[in-house]
Amino acid sequence: MAEEITLKDLPAQPVLSIRAKVPMSGLEDFFAGSFAKLFPYLAKLGEQPVGPPMAVYHGQPAPEGIDAELCVPTEKVLAASDDIQAAELPAGKFATTMHTGAYEEVAATYKALGEWIQANGLKIAGPSREIYFVGPGQADPEAYITEVLFPVEPTS
Numbered sequence: 001m002a003e004e005i006t007l008k009d010l011p012a013q014p015v016l017s018i019r020a021k022v023p024m025s026g027l028e029d030f031f032a033g034s035f036a037k038l039f040p041y042l043a044k045l046g047e048q049p050v051g052p053p054m055a056v057y058h059g060q061p062a063p064e065g066i067d068a069e070l071c072v073p074t075e076k077v078l079a080a081s082d083d084i085q086a087a088e089l090p091a092g093k094f095a096t097t098m099h100t101g102a103y104e105e106v107a108a109t110y111k112a113l114g115e116w117i118q119a120n121g122l123k124i125a126g127p128s129r130e131i132y133f134v135g136p137g138q139a140d141p142e143a144y145i146t147e148v149l150f151p152v153e154p155t156s
Contacts, residue, residue, distance in 0.1 A: 005112070005113060007093060007094065008093070009091070009092070013051075014078070014088045015088070016038055016071065016084055016085070017038070018038060019085065020068065021065050022067075023065040024066060026065070030068060031070060031136075035072075038070065041081060047075065049072045049074065050073050052132050052133050053071065054071045055129065056128070057069075057127055057130070089129075094149040095113060095116060095117050095149070096113075097109060097112070097147070100142075100144070103144065106146065106148065109148050117152055121154060121155055122154060123153060123155045125152055126150075128148065128149065128150050130149075131147040131149070132145075132146055133146065133147065
């Protein structure tokens with residue numbers, strides 16, 4: 001369920017990431033496989049994540065899947081390797097809310113956030129992000145904590 005919705009400014013964030021078009025039914029495996037590559041690679045570079053893992057969704061879910069990019073935030077832009085990209089997520093103003101509960105229930109949070117954005121004279125200005133504060137292996141699904149964010153700009 002969505003909690004309070006607020007606006008916040010975020011700075012640019014360097015990340016290591018893996019991006020792919022993934023069927024919705026394959027998201028769990030994509031997450032597990034990607035994070036199993038990203039965290040060891042980060043350790044191999046002698047670096048630590050500077051925040052919780054996140055995802056960037058480039059577009060809406062479709063019958064053929066979703067364009068998902070899984071990211072580990074880093075202190076600076078690092079070296080890429082094979083299917084691991086090194087980039088910097090752009091800074092911006094974001095509409096944000098916390099979702100507590102299973103990932104299967106996050107659609108209601110997205111809906112509430114989209115309605116809030118429209119009602120406040122804003123429009124979505126880029127791909128959504130999810131930041132995973134509590135997730136698999138840390139708690140039962142009803143206790144997962146995910147921040148859902150959309151970059152926004154005025155409609156005029």
